Amino acid sequence: MGEEAKYLETARADRSVWLMKCPPVVSRAWQAASASSSSDAANPNPVVAKVVLSLDLLSNEEPSLQFKMELAQTNTGNTPKSYSLNMFQDFVPMCVFSESNQGKLSCEGKVEHKFDMEPHSDNLVNYGKLCRERTQKYMVKSRQVQVLDNDHGMSMRPMPGMVGLIPSGSKEKKKQTPAKPSDVKRTRRDRTEMENIIFKLFERQPNWALKALVQETDQPEQFLKEILNDLCVYNKRGPNQGTHELKPEYKKSTGDTDAA
DSSP, X not given: XXXXXXOEEOTTTTOEEEEEEOOHHHHHHHHHHHHHHHTXXXXXXXXXXXXXXXXXXXXXXXXXXXXXXXXXXXXXXXXXXXXXEEEOSSOOOOEEEEEOTTOOEEEEEEEEEEEEEEEXXXXXXXXXXXXXXXXXXXXXXXXXXXXXXXXXXXXXXXXXXXXXXXXXXXXXXXXXXXXXXXXXGSOOOOHHHHHHHHHHHXXXXXXXXXXXXXXXXXXXXXXXXXXHHHHEXXXXXXXXTTOEEEOHHHXXXXXXXXXX
């Protein structure tokens, strides 16, 4: 309703038009011919095909028309050159419309016959070759895995004189975090011996963090956790948050030992 009204050119509305459904290979061949003719001023409208109409007047049966189309191009590979045109007896009435680059709408005619194309029996051999070529084409993998003989990465190293071509961002070396010593390299001491060492460390200071104890004792972290769970209390809050201190009963025992 709100769109601007457009006029429809109907001067050719009564013209008879054939509607034909053609295979993609034929459509591509005609489009290529149209593209080449646009640059050839001497032949702006090249002949792309011809239609042969056959009628057997001597047949006793009801006369029926047979249509055959032959392509004019001869360099189309295995594309069939001849096609049978099968006419539809019943179809919905249709008209053909066109729109120019300027937006002008026109009625180009009324569909009188509707056809469907299929390769003619004369070209069954070429059509079979075309089908095999198409099948082989789709079976070829677009991505392929290539095995490199040079497994030392020499082909990925920048050659002399190419240093300036490397982006500046790649020159910045990230600071590597020093690798933490693995617990596998630490050897567990005797349990009783480690408990005595823990008591002596807590005599030096009342609160210890787990990492500090690992550095002092050079023992596996998990082994120290087991001992601390038995001997110490973990401070979750307060001024000594995140540290361990001896349980009250062990503080008393160490105090009694000092007094003795």
